[in-house]
Amino acid sequence: xxxxxxxxxxxxxxxxxxxxxxxxxxxxxxxxxxxxxxxxxxxxxxxxxxxxxxxxxxxxxxxxxxxxxxxxxxxxxxxxxxxxxxxxxxxxxxxxxxxxxxxxxxxxxxxxxxxxxxxxxxxxxxxxxxxxxxxxxxxxxxxxxxxxxxxxxxxxxxxxxxxxxxxxxxxxxxxxxxxxxxxxxxxxxxxxxxxxxxxxxxxxxxxxxxxxxxxxxxxxxxxxxxxxxxxxxxxxxxxxxxxxxxxxxxxxxxxxxxxxxxxxxxxxxxxxxxxxxxx
Ligand SMILES: [Zn+2]
Numbered sequence: 001x002x003x004x005x006x007x008x009x010x011x012x013x014x015x016x017x018x019x020x021x022x023x024x025x026x027x028x029x030x031x032x033x034x035x036x037x038x039x040x041x042x043x044x045x046x047x048x049x050x051x052x053x054x055x056x057x058x059x060x061x062x063x064x065x066x067x068x069x070x071x072x073x074x075x076x077x078x079x080x081x082x083x084x085x086x087x088x089x090x091x092x093x094x095x096x097x098x099x100x101x102x103x104x105x106x107x108x109x110x111x112x113x114x115x116x117x118x119x120x121x122x123x124x125x126x127x128x129x130x131x132x133x134x135x136x137x138x139x140x141x142x143x144x145x146x147x148x149x150x151x152x153x154x155x156x157x158x159x160x161x162x163x164x165x166x167x168x169x170x171x172x173x174x175x176x177x178x179x180x181x182x183x184x185x186x187x188x189x190x191x192x193x194x195x196x197x198x199x200x201x202x203x204x205x206x207x208x209x210x211x212x213x214x215x216x217x218x219x220x221x222x223x224x225x226x227x228x229x230x231x232x233x234x235x236x237x238x239x240x241x242x243x244x245x246x247x248x249x250x251x252x253x254x255x256x257x258x259x260x261x262x263x264x265x266x267x268x269x270x271x272x273x274x275x276x277x278x279x
Contacts, residue, residue, distance in 0.1 A: 003271040004051040004238060005141065006177060006202035006230030009065060009073045009083075010036045015055065018062030026148035027235065036234050038076045044237035050272055051233075052109065054084035054141070058116035059091055061149045067097065071105040082277060084109035084141060088117045089125055098132060108277060109139040115147055115157040122164040130169040139173035139275040141200070144180035144187065159186040166194040173275045175200055175228060181207075184214040191226040198274065201266065202230030205244025212251050215258050224262045228271045242267060 012035060013021070024034065041051070053073060055065025067085045074083040085101025087094040087110070101107045110133060114121050121142060133140050144157050159180045166174060176199045180187035191197050204211045218224055231241045245267065249260040272278050 001049040001270060002047050002229060002238070002267060003269070004045070004048055004231050004233070005175060005228045005271050005275075006200050007041065007051050007053045007233040008036055008235075009053050009055045009070045010034050010234070011065070011069045011073070015065045015069075016062055017064070020062030020149070023148050023150060034234060036073070038073065038081075041233050041237075042077075044239045046239070048080070048238055050080055050082055050277075052082045052084060052141070052230075054109075054111035055086055056111060056113055056116070057086040057088040057091070058113045059088055060118040060151055060153075061113070061116035061147075063113075063116065064088075067101040067105055067107060070101075070107060074107075082109070082272075083107045084111045084139075086111045086113070087129070088113075089119050089123070089129070090117055095128055098129060102132075102136065102138065109141065109275070112140060112142045114142060114161075115152045115154060116143065116149060118151075118153045118156070120156045121161050122168075127168075130165060130172060134169050134172045137276050139175065139277065141175040141177060143178070144176040144183070144199075145178040146182060157183070159183055159190040162197060163190050163193070166190070166197050170194065170196065172196065174198065175275075177230070178203055178232075179214055179227075181210065181214070184210075184217055188217050188221045188223055192221050192223050198226050198228050198271075200228045200230035201245065202241070203232035203235055205241055205247075206236070208244065208248060208251070211244075212248050212253075212258065215248065215263075216256055219258065219262070224266060225269075227266050228269060228274070229267050
């Protein structure tokens with residue numbers, strides 16, 4: 001089984017506004033098509049059992065995907081797609097959007113973008129969200145790690161903030177996206193100490209030196225079991241991500257190398273069971 005815990009629903013260019021697209025060209029050193037087409041995903045996703053998908057809301061950065069669009073995307077393949085809702089707590093009525101996305105649209109988790117929207121995950125105003133997630137068993141995936149957006153608040157993305165949340169709400173299943181690059185050392189410290197805090201490896205394989213180094217930290221701290229597979233589609237694909245991860249096992253630097261068995265176990269990990277999403 002392969003579970004992709006990180007895919008985006010960007011139905012058309014109207015979800016981007018301000019200077020988001022202009023700044024997105026910094027993401028990779030090539031032009032990007034950011035529209036999510038499920039047919040494209042399927043064409044490069046052999047063997048994927050389930051894919052978590054979400055839109056994202058961050059007024060500050062210039063991104064806003066209505067959760068209705070996420071629910072419609074899920075309807076293309078409800079047996080395989082699991083939709084997460086998004087909220088931006090700097091904007092009014094986010095509590096209603098949270099309840100609507102969960103109770104009316106049937107979305108099964110929450111995506112947060114603290115750095116893109118300009119808030120800290122442990123702020124008091126977020127207690128409503130964390131308490132709601134804990135009571136209803138909704139996993140929460142947060143963007144952690146750096147960004148290309150100039151107006152983003154880098155200081156809000158540090159994994160140490162998730163340590164505060166996990167101490168207060170220890171039953172919430174939390175995923176820190178992108179191993180919080182380039183703060184992987186701090187990310188590893190947080191996922192090691194909290195049983196229900198995980199990290200995904202999405203969108204990292206195209207920096208092989210950095211990912212090799214990060215996974216050596218994972219190896220040395222003994223937290224392979226806390227890593228989940230993800231892509232960041234449409235930025236990259238399942239086949240590219242799998243090839244990039246497996247290729248890391250070919251690196252040997254002095255006595256340091258990554259065991260292919262751990263990489264394969266990461267790829268095959270049953271993230272749905274760990275996140276309480278099997279029903
Ligand atoms: Zn992403």
